[in-house]
Amino acid sequence: MWIINAIIVHLLLLGSIFVIYFRSPIITGLQPQESIYLEAPAKRLVLIVTDGLRAESFFRDGCKDIPHLSKIMLKTNGLVGVSHTRVPTESRPGHIALIAGLYEDPSAVTRGWKRNPVDFDSVFNRSSRTYAWGAADVLHIFSRGIESEQRLLIDAYDHELDFSGRDKTYELDEWVFRRVRQLLTRKRADLVEQDKIIFFLHLLGLDTAGHVHKPGTPKFLENLHRTERSIAEFYEEFERIFPDGRSAYVLTADHGMTNAGSHGASDTYETETPFFLWGAGIARNASFKNVFKIGKDLTRPLYDMQQAQIAPLIAALIGTAPPMNNIGILPLEYLNVSLEYQAHAAHSNALQLLAQFQALLATHQRGFFSSFLLSFKELDADIIAHYVANMEIILKNGQFERAIISSIGIMQSALKGIEYYQGYYRRPLQLCTTATFICWIIYCLQVLLGQRPLVNSYKSNLMLTFKQKLSLITVCFFLLLQRVPFVVGFYLLLPFLVWLLLVQKQRLSLMPLLRAMPLIHLIALVLCAELFVYSFFERRLISLGFLIYTFFINLRAFPVKNLKFYIWLVLTIVLAIFPLLPPSVGYSNLWLLLLGMCITVLRPLVVKSHMPRYVKLTVIVCICNAFLVRYQHAQQGGVFFLSQTLSWCFLIFVCLAIFYHKTHVLKQRIEYIFFLLTALYTIFCTSYESLFIVMLSSELMLTLSVQQMQLPLIKDERLLSAQKPQVVCTPQQLQEALKLSFAILLYTLFSFFGTGNIASVSSFDTNIVLCLLSTFAPFIIMCLVILKLIIPVVLNISIIFGMSIFARANEQALFICLMLICDVMGLNFLFLVRNEGSWLEIGTSISHFVIMEVTTVVLVIFTYFAKLLLRLNEKSECL
DSSP states (O other): OHHHHHHHHHHHHHHHHHHHTOOOOOOOSOOOOOOOSSOOSOSEEEEEEETTOOHHHHHHHHHTTOHHHHHHHHHHTOEEEEEEOOSSOSHHHHHHHHHHOOOOOGGGGGGOSSSOSSOOOOHHHHSSEEEEEEEHHHHGGGOOSHHHHHHEEEEEEOOOOBTTSOSOTHHHHHHHHHHHHHHHHHSHHHHHHOOSEEEEEEEOHHHHHHHHHOTTSHHHHHHHHHHHHHHHHHHHHHHHHOTTSOEEEEEEOSOOOOTTSOOSSOOHHHHEEEEEEEETTBOSOOOOSEEEEETTTEEEEEEEEEGGGHHHHHHHHHTOOOOTTOOOOOOGGGBOSOHHHHHHHHHHHHHHHHHHHHHHHHHHHTSTTGGGSOOOTTOOHHHHHHHHHHHHHHHHTTOHHHHHHHHHHHHHHHHHHHHHHHTTTHHHHHHHHHHHHHHHHHHHHHHHTTOOOOGGGHHHHHHHHHHHHHHHHHHHHHHHHHTOOHHHHHHHHHHHHHHHHHHHHSOOOSHHHHHHSOHHHHHHHHHHHHHHHHHHHOTTHHHHHHHHHHHHTGGGGOOSOOHHHHHHHHHHHHHTTGGGSOOSTTOOOHHHHHHHHHHHHHHHHHTTOOOOHHHHHHHHHHHHHHHHHHHHHHTTOOOOHHHHHHHHHHHHHHHHHHHTOOOOBHHHHHHHHHHHHHHHHHTTOSSSHHHHHHHHHHHHHHHHHHHHHTGGGOOOTHHHHOSSOOOOOSHHHHHHHHHHHHHHHHHHHHHHHTTOOOSSTTOOOGGGGTTTOOBOOHHHHHHHHHHHHHHHHHHHHHHHHHHOHHHHHTHHHHHHHHHHHHHHHHHHHHHHOOSSSOHHHHHHHHHHHHHHHHHHHHHHHHHHHHHHHHTTTSOOBOO
């Protein structure tokens, strides 16, 4: 029963950070503001989004890779700068920020990037007509809703990314320009007369080239050169068709990309994108802090802007109201318009932000106790009414500078108020989640020590339960009267529910726990957890943890300094070096890959393990095939369909061969699983990963085999005699359980951080799955990447439970100790989650908490899977 409780509680705790920190920013029930009645500076606007183009690629070496765009910069004196995006740096949230002025929270990934979980407004809905070309999965983000269907005309292609390197990625962009020219030729006469029109060009070629070839490579630069030349040619043609000088142009990107060709996280390369504004209504100069070079000697101002500010800027250029859900403040200094127009545009932006604030304020004030609770003092209904009334007078009197100052001030207050009420219950939720953690930790400790309520305490326990239920009912009544959102109310009640479980099952008393568990064990538990916490921030610290554990714990298993000892010593020292190397994600090295493949094949011969001949031949053929795929890809030769088919067949073969292998001797079965899983792992490797995993699992096997030889020296027979998993209660058993649970977590994290950093799950290299797949299928790719991550975990758990009699005899105790360590770490990460400051800290903090909350549950599942592979539920012979 404790396993079911553990899974439920940890899944609920996993969702807590998204309720606390990242609730949906989309406010429903809003009405759009009226368009600006003055004549707009631009009749039409061209929005060009170069998907995946990072700022570094744009400005590199004096903009040498964008010569045609550089000429337009000098000719038009447009504004060029860096736009700062937010995580997750994916196409959907990036485009929503650009076109709707709205930053989607990371929790939206659980609802999918392709379709809108909640309707939101965009500049397309405010325009008279929008023509859009590009990838279907991006364009259809904005096609939902009646207004979008009436105003948005889409010409899209369904694209399946092939990252084998055979396709010409720039052909995606050429398709867009070709279809745009066809429309302009066909509807030229009608388009000249229309105003408030947007032309949206989504150029996917650079994103595809970055994934396939990596930024800065010749193939990527070839795409960049063709795309920027096509943009320049399109601009010249567009100006010939519309010679009235009333066209505005916005060139930017939805997100950047790392050197590894990945995006989704918060690296500077991913969050900094270029922007280039020129044409009607764009200022020729503005205040700036930095400069960039065009060529070797010519310097130009480098401007700065948040990604969400582009949406109100587009709206102001064509004279429409900002999108209803926009949170961007219009950059007035970037507009080349009259002071009167600036005042009206800023006022429209302010009214749109105030509408969102008023909606949140009304939701808060409908609660029965709202007048007794804290409220946002800087802005209220009276201040808003005074601003609206004053602005009418100020604008009529022509005091436009004063109007602009007032609008900017009210916008800043409105944004603070929106943030205040969106995070209104954050502190109570933090406290309640902390209380949930503490109650659960106490529950686990009592289960671990086997405490039971005394018979003569039944009456007192019943009274305590009654008081707790009364408290629960009281809090529920308060939440209902205050009309607190259901999800928020549930997490505020969660500690009471866990406390109820605690009181019903165990006696709530900490002193017996401290008497039963030595203080040194509690200190060790906390110190281990803190060491792992710091390893998440600096992956090199995992080497320190590994060395400390091996030299202070595993060294005792080698009383005699024989050959095994020196092999173990070399393995330990070499393994500690791997976390000091650059992450393997995005890094390819055929020689290191070949070395890992050779060691994988030769290891059974060295350890003299018996393998069926057909298994050896199959593994050798498939490993050679995997190396051929990597070599072909390095030579830009694509991937043969036969090679991928062979890899899929090998994946199926490994699964069937392990499950249907007949031997019941644990030693032979462990070696068999070791050989097949490490061989399967090699087809996902690009450099040193396979070498690391083989060495890590070999070190673990060597250590455990020597430790098992010391078992006769253990005097406590209960440590070995249990045939059924039980809860340990003696200090010696507790010490062994803590040591082994620490080892499980250490080797699990070491298998992750030894070759890279999994803190950003979305930052993976598509080349990992090249042996199996060369087209962009996100779900399949994610499943294969997860498979690569879990193979070492399953292998190490299989080794531990196959070779450790104590682990098999005290399974429940091990996982309670493991859960305690993970929960202490999770409590650390709960308060380290950030939703402000640098987005590097925000994205990393979310990933850390999610990983820790999932770890225990996942390891429990993997343990049962490993036992199934080892057939521990059947009659197995000893080692």
